[in-house]
Amino acid sequence: MVKVAAYRIRVADCDAEACGNRCQEVCPQGVFLAVPREKDRTKHGADPRYRIVPRFVYFCDGCGECLHVCGQNAIRIFSRETGVEITLPTARTREG
Ligand code: SF4
Numbered sequence: 001m002v003k004v005a006a007y008r009i010r011v012a013d014c015d016a017e018a019c020g021n022r023c024q025e026v027c028p029q030g031v032f033l034a035v036p037r038e039k040d041r042t043k044h045g046a047d048p049r050y051r052i053v054p055r056f057v058y059f060c061d062g063c064g065e066c067l068h069v070c071g072q073n074a075i076r077i078f079s080r081e082t083g084v085e086i087t088l089p090t091a092r093t094r095e096g
């Protein structure tokens with residue numbers, strides 16, 4: 001049986017280097033992967049920048065930790081079943 005992810009994740013273009021890849025650091029399920037922006041690997045050395053992709057979305061449990069640390073509001077997560085977007089409780093504040 002094919003496993004279907006419970007969530008859909010969109011990651012907008014962000015400045016991962018400036019951020020320090022926080023989403024990768026905090027995600028307890030290891031959902032995020034940093035991949036070279038330059039598709040031509042031979043050119044990557046000259047411009048070694050990365051973008052974040054939700055490569056292992058199947059493991060996402062909707063905990064919201066990535067939303068909590070993303071200072072660029074680059075991540076959006078939706079329930080696949082209901083389509084409802086996961087948002088942080090207003091009581092939570094972002095860490096600097
Ligand atoms: S909601 Fe939780 S499990 Fe899902 S990607 Fe974000 S940190 Fe990882």
Ligand code: SF4
Pocket residue numbers: 011014015016019020021022023024052066069070071072073074075
């Ligand atoms: S936490 Fe946000 S800004 Fe930082 S790397 Fe992840 S998606 Fe980009």
